């Protein structure tokens with residue numbers, strides 16, 4: 206009888222789906238196989254995609270409740286490669302460098318919108334939010350002493366190397382935009398490894414950016430170029446999304462997996478994993494599910510949040526579980542608004558609000574400006590997304606489990622009125638509360654990861670850690686990390 210090799214992927218978010226895709230495609234390509242490979246994906250909820258969720262409204266417009274745009278460069282090449290492989294290239298909505306969505310990003314502070322510097326000239330002009338010209342701060346950074354710290358908060362790194370006002374306004378807002386979190390609680394080494402490495406390897410962030418090392422330039426080259434990647438470079442895209450919403454990406458992966466014979470089991474959680482050694486001395490994992498089944502897996506690819514993995518490993522080593530459960534994540538409320546007509550006075554990607562301002566919003570995205578093709582087909586409209594909560598959820602709204610959707614909608618409308626002067630009647634709204642949706646990589650996160658990975662190696666656990674809890678929160682990071690993990694598994698077969 207032919208031996209079956211079982212791979213179980215936990216989670217049907219973008220990390221789990223892309224891992225299952227790369228795994229199935231790589232296994233199909235293996236020659237001289239002496240066993241049958243079976244890939245199973247377990248997804249707790251009735252839908253796939255995880256935080257990626259798009260809704261098409263009756264008037265054709267798209268509301269994105271989670272991520273909406275991806276960068277094409279660096280690790281983003283892996284995502285474009287995947288999109289190309291899946292045959293979704295003609296659905297890509299690129300944003301070119303010359304588009305207002307690329308040119309204009311704002312910070313709302315002291316009662317007004319400030320355009321972020323978007324050209325070299327802006328470095329030489331005095332900007333209202335910064336006490337000295339940016340060029341002066343940047344030149345001084347070149348001569349700052351290198352720190353010997355293993356890690357520190359992003360705020361502390363930026364204040365030390367640049368200035369307090371760059372940390373308080375620019376970087377604080379940037380961290381809110383990416384992590385919905387307080388930059389005083391985030392690790393520079395894990396959240397912005399390029400900044401950390403620049404100081405360690407070149408002694409200066411500015412110098413490292415002026416003349417990137419060969420290693421850095423080549424780091425993204427392991428993805429072979431294709432028509433879509435070349436287009437993104439030649440046409441100078443700064444970001445992209447998909448016609449019909451980003452949800453089309455997990456949907457297409459799901460469809461491809463089903464066609465390839467992968468079992469994607471929805472509404473079924475992994476409830477526990479027990480590792481055991483076979484008579485032949487090999488470690489395997491018994492994966493139990495909420496439907497009462499147990500799968501003996503040769504390898505488990507965990508693409509569920511670290512907190513969820515902690516609870517399924519309830520019988521496992523407590524140091525390992527303590528390390529997993531020390532990782533935290535923030536709650537975010539997302540309010541989508543649609544108005545009739547093009548009513549925005551400023552065209553751009555949107556604005557972020559530094560935490561030192563009196564506002565209950567984290568930021569607002571001008572969806573209809575950046576991705577007009579995802580708008581109503583018959584008449585133009587304005588779509589905005591307000592992000593709220595993050596590190597400040599409890600302080601602004603109380604408990605995440607009891608907050609009222611109508612209250613969140615009112616806060617969003619009032620702030621939009623104050624910030625943008627919009628008082629028009631809304632034609633569509635949506636409110637979603639995402640619990641523990643974006644991980645907070647705290648200072649020392651790298652050490653926790655080192656401990657987890659060495660435990661896996663020492664105990665020879667057939668387990669890979671994927672997903673946004675570990676090595677990057679962007680969709681691009683999730684896809685690229687799944688791709689790398691699968692390459693490692695395939696090499697070890």
Ligand SMILES: Cc1cc2nc3c(=O)[nH]c(=O)nc-3n(C[C@H](O)[C@H](O)[C@H](O)COP(=O)(O)OP(=O)(O)OC[C@H]3O[C@@H](n4cnc5c(N)ncnc54)[C@H](O)[C@@H]3O)c2cc1C
Nearest residue numbers: 216218219220249255256271272273474475672673679680
């Ligand atoms: C509001 C918001 C906006 C964002 N905007 C952007 C953006 O514009 N660009 C960008 O690049 N990134 C953005 N991100 C980040 C990005 O969307 C996420 O980091 C990424 O989607 C995480 O994917 P994942 O597959 O790792 O995890 P998830 O999406 O969390 O998927 C994990 C899956 O595991 C399932 N699961 C949990 N427990 C179990 C269990 N025990 N058994 C089985 N299944 C289980 C869950 O149901 C879920 O489907 C945003 C995130 C949020 C929340």
